[in-house]
Amino acid sequence: MTQVFAYIIHKDGVADDTALELIAAAKKIQADAQVTAIVTGSGSDLDAVCTEVAASYNEVLKIDNENLAYPNAEIIRALLLKMLPSDAILLVPHTTFGMDLAPGLSIKLDAAFVADVVEFEGLDGSTLKLVRQEYSGQVSTHVSCDISSGGVINIRPGAFAPDESKAASGTVVDKSSEAQGITVKRSYLETVVAEVGDVDITKSDVLVSVGRGIEDEDNIEIAHDLAEVLGADVSCSRPIVDSKWLEKSRQVGTSGQTVKPKVYIACGISGSFQHLGGIKGSPFMVAINKNSKAPIFQVADVGIVADILEFIPEFADKVKEMK
Amino acid sequence: MEILVCVKRVPDTAENEIEVNNDGSDISRDDLVYSVNEWDNYAVEEAIQIRDNVGGTVTVISVGDDDSEEVLRREMAMGADKGILLSDDAFNGSDGKGLASILKAEVEKGKYDLIMAGAQADAGAGQVGGMLAAMLDLPYASLVNKVEVVDDKKLKVGREVEGGNVEMNDIELPCVLSIQTGINEPRYVGIRGIRKVASVEIPVHNASDLGISPDTVGGAGSRVKVLDYFVPDLGEGAEMLEGSTEEIVEKLVELLKAKGGIK
Numbered sequence: 276m277t278q279v280f281a282y283i284i285h286k287d288g289v290a291d292d293t294a295l296e297l298i299a300a301a302k303k304i305q306a307d308a309q310v311t312a313i314v315t316g317s318g319s320d321l322d323a324v325c326t327e328v329a330a331s332y333n334e335v336l337k338i339d340n341e342n343l344a345y346p347n348a349e350i351i352r353a354l355l356l357k358m359l360p361s362d363a364i365l366l367v368p369h370t371t372f373g374m375d376l377a378p379g380l381s382i383k384l385d386a387a388f389v390a391d392v393v394e395f396e397g398l399d400g401s402t403l404k405l406v407r408q409e410y411s412g413q414v415s416t417h418v419s420c421d422i423s424s425g426g427v428i429n430i431r432p433g434a435f436a437p438d439e440s441k442a443a444s445g446t447v448v449d450k451s452s453e454a455q456g457i458t459v460k461r462s463y464l465e466t467v468v469a470e471v472g473d474v475d476i477t478k479s480d481v482l483v484s485v486g487r488g489i490e491d492e493d494n495i496e497i498a499h500d501l502a503e504v505l506g507a508d509v510s511c512s513r514p515i516v517d518s519k520w521l522e523k524s525r526q527v528g529t530s531g532q533t534v535k536p537k538v539y540i541a542c543g544i545s546g547s548f549q550h551l552g553g554i555k556g557s558p559f560m561v562a563i564n565k566n567s568k569a570p571i572f573q574v575a576d577v578g579i580v581a582d583i584l585e586f587i588p589e590f591a592d593k594v595k596e597m598k
Numbered sequence: 599m600e601i602l603v604c605v606k607r608v609p610d611t612a613e614n615e616i617e618v619n620n621d622g623s624d625i626s627r628d629d630l631v632y633s634v635n636e637w638d639n640y641a642v643e644e645a646i647q648i649r650d651n652v653g654g655t656v657t658v659i660s661v662g663d664d665d666s667e668e669v670l671r672r673e674m675a676m677g678a679d680k681g682i683l684l685s686d687d688a689f690n691g692s693d694g695k696g697l698a699s700i701l702k703a704e705v706e707k708g709k710y711d712l713i714m715a716g717a718q719a720d721a722g723a724g725q726v727g728g729m730l731a732a733m734l735d736l737p738y739a740s741l742v743n744k745v746e747v748v749d750d751k752k753l754k755v756g757r758e759v760e761g762g763n764v765e766m767n768d769i770e771l772p773c774v775l776s777i778q779t780g781i782n783e784p785r786y787v788g789i790r791g792i793r794k795v796a797s798v799e800i801p802v803h804n805a806s807d808l809g810i811s812p813d814t815v816g817g818a819g820s821r822v823k824v825l826d827y828f829v830p831d832l833g834e835g836a837e838m839l840e841g842s843t844e845e846i847v848e849k850l851v852e853l854l855k856a857k858g859g860i861k
């Protein structure tokens with residue numbers, strides 16, 4: 276049986292939500308999978324994470340080294356290359372760290388690589404069948420992956436329901452010696468925290484959120500008008516910030532803010548997982564999009580197929596009229 | 599600095615609604631508008647800005663069919679000095695590793711200080727840059743949204759991580775970077791710019807030029823294969839409001855009032 280490993284992301288002594296999602300993912304590959312967690316870091320934070328994770332994993336490999344205090348993917352790639360058996364399956368969360376680590380690791384291990392997996396559909400011999408998405412979630416694909424010489428599989432955060440059974444009580448094995456003597460050509464300096472803006476969208480009850488469908492900087496005004504009559508704030512998707520039409524602090528998503536409003540009105544937003552990843556607390560979601568097949572309609576409560584450039588002003592007028 | 603930027607011709611998702619074709623073997627390619635992958639365009643702009651600051655050349659490279667030439671030409675109109683097209687029927691159906699190995703063969707024919715790719719393209723995998731770096735034994739940084747040339751041996755780069763925070767790193771040259779959107783404001787390319795480079799020759803290299811054995815790339819050499827395309831059935835989805843705009847607006851106002859969306 277192929278050995279399955281999971282890379283645990285953690286911060287401030289607490290395991291990331293993905294730690295339990297990877298177990299669920301592993302069990303979709305093989306119902307009786309024995310999963311080994313790999314936890315790298317330094318000091319007491321690392322010990323706390325290992326203890327936490329051992330409740331859910333059969334075995335926890337702890338690698339403690341001061342060079343691992345910050346997860347530099349270049350160092351961790353070299354470390355995993357030393358540690359992993361040649362035909363292993365390694366599950367990694369598809370986060371900014373996972374994207375940094377995994378593709379190159381698969382080459383070094385001569386293992387197959389699949390990014391951003393959302394579902395597994397069985398293992399037949401050495402052929403793993405899985406599901407992923409293309410075109411920002413507009414279409415899905417079944418993919419076959421030959422894992423005869425191992426596989427590095429990146430798992431989309433949130434795609435698998437966490438395995439909360441805590442049924443393992445595994446042992447923590449200290450593998451810190453493996454981290455010795457690793458030198459790399461990239462060094463971590465510091466993290467510059469994102470700037471705060473004039474509006475804190477994480478505190479808003481109602482958000483009028485605009486995406487690329489707004490088409491032009493001048494049109495942002497219609498969103499501000501609607502927000503004003505609703506008593507809402509304006510937020511946006513990433514392309515709007517990339518274009519410098521709104522400030523970064525208004526961006527909703529994994530590389531922006533995590534918001535938890537009561538009502539979220541998505542205007543001309545397709546519904547990529549990175550965008551949806553920033554919306555928590557199950558708000559009442561209204562989606563307005565001219566494409567009836569836009570993925571956002573799968574997650575919204577109410578959908579309207581319309582051109583936002585016409586619909587938003589009419590909607591704002593109506594609300595104004597009623598006041 | 600000698601800079602190589604990997605670019606891909608992709609269906610423009612801002613211009614097209616992507617749908618599955620009749621037999622699920624592909625997306626429906628009729629009447630699609632193509633353009634350069636958004637992430638790659640930011641990478642080319644960054645390369646041009648670095649070259650303009652410290653000197654050198656920018657070469658754009660693509661693995662694709664004849665149509666990919668138009669994307670290379672567009673990026674040359676932006677300011678890239680050279681284009682190279684890697685094209686062979688044997689390349690069709692290559693997985694990420696196959697693509698990276700094709701690119702590697704060309705990279706090894708030149709001498710580049712900096713290789714850039716977009717952080718991801720239409721398939722959303724984000725794999726080619728990192729694989730290429732590993733094959734070349736070069737340091738790698740992904741999702742880069744800040745590049746500062748320290749000297750001819752070192753860059754300072756920012757990686758955009760969760761929450762929009764930026765992880766600053768020193769990285770030795772030569773290296774490979776994958777570029778995140780928003781790093782710069784890519785310049786506009788007009789018809790006139792494209793005309794200027796219309797007659798510049800773009801060399802085309804095939805598998806044998808690159809010394810690649812056809813069975814190591816394409817569908818034959820791939821361990822990861824797309825079996826089919828489909829639209830998942832995710833249960834109910836949204837309740838769609840229909841009728842005249844006036845009716846829809848009225849309904850929506852009612853719903854929002856009930857949910858506290860109108861104060």
Ligand SMILES: Cc1cc2nc3c(=O)[nH]c(=O)nc-3n(C[C@H](O)[C@H](O)[C@H](O)COP(=O)(O)OP(=O)(O)OC[C@H]3O[C@@H](n4cnc5c(N)ncnc54)[C@H](O)[C@@H]3O)c2cc1C
Pocket residue numbers: 371411485486487488489490511512513514515526527528529530531532542543544545546547549550553563564565566569581582583584611612717718741
């Ligand atoms: C590491 C990483 C992190 C990322 N982080 C984030 C993040 O934090 N937040 C984020 O948002 N994205 C993020 N992204 C980008 C993400 O993958 C998508 O590219 C992005 O969310 C798309 O934004 P959009 O929906 O506005 O644009 P598109 O996907 O282009 O969608 C535009 C939508 O507007 C519709 N439309 C067009 N015109 C009209 C009209 N006139 N009326 C009505 N509808 C119209 C279209 O049908 C389409 O559905 C990240 C990507 C990566 C790789």
